[in-house]
Amino acid sequence: MTEHDENSAGWRSPKRVVGTPSPAESRYTLGQAEPPSPKTPVIEGVEPRDEGKGAERVVALCFLITFLAGIAFIVFYVMFQVGTIEKAQISNLALGGTLALALLALATGVTVWVRAIMPKYHLVQERHPLVSDEATRDEVGSTFLQGAAESGIPKRRLLRRTLLLAVAPLGLLPLVLLKDLGPLPGTVLRHTVWGKKTKEGKERRLIIEGTGNPIRAANFNSPGGILSVVPEGYEHDLNELAKSTLILIKFRPEELKAGTNKNWTVDGIVAYSKICTHVGCPTALYEQTTHHILCPCHQSTFDATDGARVIFGPAARPLPQLPLGLDAEGYLVAKGDFPVPPGPSFWERGDAEAEVRAKGGHA
Amino acid sequence: MKSITARRRHPLARYAVLFLALLLFGGGYAFLAPVGGKADASIAQGANAVDDIAEGKKIFEATCASCHGVNAEGTAMGPSLIGVGAASVDFQISTGRMPAAAPAAQMPRKAIAPVFELPLDQRKPGQPTIDTKKVAQVAAFIQSLGGGPTVPTDADVDPATGNAAKGGELFRANCIQCHNFVGSGGALTGGKHAPDLGKASAKEIYEAMITGPQAMPVFNDSVITPQEKRDMIAYILAVQNQPHPGGASLGVIGPVTEGLAAWVVGIGLLVLAAIWITAKRRQVND
Structure with missing residues (x-):
């Protein structure tokens, strides 16, 4: 010093x-330098601790464990090579375990050190009010009012108004910049590729998700069957699949009720959007005994025989049905787009069902 | 005993008890939770002979007709079995679902009914106790009524000829909505559930896909080919045998158990640690 x-x-x-x-x-x-003292000084309010031999040994043991675990981490890193899932799992366990042990023992050691070896006493921390004294506050107040009066803001109406006018556009600037966040969605949420013909000008086939094969209606012939279906040419386009994935269900034709548009079915095969109308989860838990389609997120339940009518849960609308048909080779194709936008509600959606009904269509 | 009495009023004693209780329940569950065993798939094929059908009809009348009707035409208690096929019979009996113990929303997998077990003197240690001949006879009888899916051969369901990676893709597209991504099962409506596939054999998986037992939809061979089914079987058996080096799979049902463990055990431990770090030592003269 x-x-x-x-x-x-x-x-x-x-x-x-x-x-x-x-x-x-x-x-x-x-x-301030403490006076040299051979013994722990006796201070009022401070509990003198023993030399802490026992605690010292515990802390030292913890630090030793940290040391060993750190070494073990390095050893295991070299010993357990990765390459396969099983090897990576073992390596993860060994590395994570030793690192956790090392850090835990280090933290335990430091905590025991603080709690059992360092002196312990009551501490009174004084607090003062944050507010300034009366004289200072009066001074600031009068200075402010004096400045305001001298600037003439209360009197000079022209200056006051042009100043407000000047800063108004600056406040609006950030709103204009919002437009650069991305292109506006336009009508992309209203339409899917099911409504467009393929590049060759043919009607778009239904493709089984996972196998990539088109579906011949005559092969999908077991009542109680269900398939997850994607549009031809868009099998891996996630943006498109987010709105156009289907579930395809085979019924005995007599099971279908009035809610289903039978003109859009092929021999008891019905296609519904797989995207829940509540918040867009894939709803495909299908019970062939009850014909319920259940959404796993919020338990919305749809009656598959009756136009996917909502029979339980938070969904407000049925799953849209896709018009199905057959092409010349007997494969299932889309005869057009969904009559209403599939999936959950969005700002510009409006009452799309009412619009379709007003035009005499089947929503 | 005396030392416990002396320490039970220690300020940290209640946290120690809480911690021990957590440890006991967590550890106890991990220890007691059922570990997936594996049923044997090698059920011999029965010849579709006339005496088998006659023999099967007798067993059916004694065991199944009370619910399914004398001619398997179905009653208020049980559905018609005309056209369900031999594969359905083999699946339901070999998984113990049928004969049912009591009417319920769904028949759970259970031990094979005694009537379909081998007599005691014919059982071999380490071998399944199911009487494959009796099952095949009932299956032959049902098959004779209205056709339907037949029991797959061992070659049909051989997981060695399947591609587990391709099967995983198919499984994720068609099955995980009900059965979970590693086949741990899940809830359906009205008390029904998609069962855990942890105990299912290759043959049972194949039969379930072609017959659609109970609420399960049908995946017939003309849309999901036998090879694609073998791919999926290879995937399911691969995840069944997947090791859990961390020790606890927590049921592999995803964020529910994992979140519960993190919140209760993980955050509980953190709270205890925070209490330990900041706890005051009790002073005698205070």
Whole structure:
């Protein structure tokens, strides 16, 4: 500690540093040298601790464990090579386990050190009101009012109004910049590729998700069958699949009820959107005994025989039905787009069902 | 005993008890939770002979007719079995679902009914106790009524000829909505559920796909080919045998159990640690 520091400490350093004993209880503040004492000084309010031999051994043991676990981490890193899933799993377990043990033992050791070896005492921390004194506040208030009066803001109406006019566009600037966040969605949410012909000008076939094969209606002939279906040419286009994935269900024709548009079915095969009309989860839990389609997210339940009418849960609309037909080779194709936008509601959707019905269509 | 009495009023004693209770329940569950066994798929094929049909009709009348009707035409208690096929009979009996113990929303997998078990003197240690001949006879009788899917051969269901990676893709497209991504099963409506596939054999999986037992839809061979079915079987058997080096799979049902473990055990431990770090030592003169 230099001479200069010692002199300046009188006015520069605060009377008491947070975390140190208050002068009332301790005679020593930070920056002052303690008198050399062979024994632990006896200070009022401070519990003198024993030399902490037992605790010292515990802390040392913890640090030793950390050391060993750290070494083990390096050893295991070399020992367990990865390459297959099973090997990576073993490597993860060994590396994660040793690292966790090392950090846990280190933290335990430090905590025991603080709790059992360092001295313990009550600390009173003084708090003062944050508010300034009366004179200062009056001074600030009168200065402000004087400045306002001198600027003439209350009187000079022209200046006041042109100033407000000047800053108004600056406040609107961020709103204009929002447009650069991306292109507007336009009508992409209303339409799917099912409504478009393929590049060859043919009607778009239904493709089994996973196998990539088109579906011959005569082969999909077991009542109670269900398939997850994607549009031909868009089997891996996730943006498109998010709205155009279908579930295809085979019924005995007599099972279908009035809610289903039978003109859009082929021999008891019905296609519904797989995207739940609630918040867009894939709803494909199909029970062939009850003909319920259940959404796994919020348990919306649809009656598959009756136009996917909602019979339970938070969904507000049935799953849209896709018009199905056959092409010349007997494969299932889409005869057009969904009559209403599939999936959950969005701002510009409006009452699409009512619009379709007003035009005499089947929603 | 004396030392426990002395320490039970220790300020940390209640947290220690809480911690021990958590440890006991968590560890106890991990220890007691059923570990997936494997049923044997090698059920011999029965010849579709006339005496088998006659023999099967006798067993059917004694065991199944009370619910399914004398001619398998169905009653208020059970559905018609005309046209369900031999594969359906083999699946339902060999998984213990039929004969049913009591009417319920869904028949659970259970031990094979005693009537379809081998007599005690014919059982071999380590071999399944199912009487494959009796099952095949009933299957032959049902098959004779109205056709339907037949029992697949061992070659039909051989997972060695399937591609597990391709099967995983198909499984994720068609099955996980009900059965979960590793086949742990899940809930359906009205008390029904999609069962855990952990105990299913290759043959049972194949039969379930072609027959659509209970609420399960049908995946017939003309849309999901036998090769694609073998791919899926290879995937399911691969995940069944997947090791869990961490020790606890937590049921592999996803965020529910994992979140519960993280919140209860993980955050519980953190809270205990925070209490330990900041706890005051009780002072005698306070």
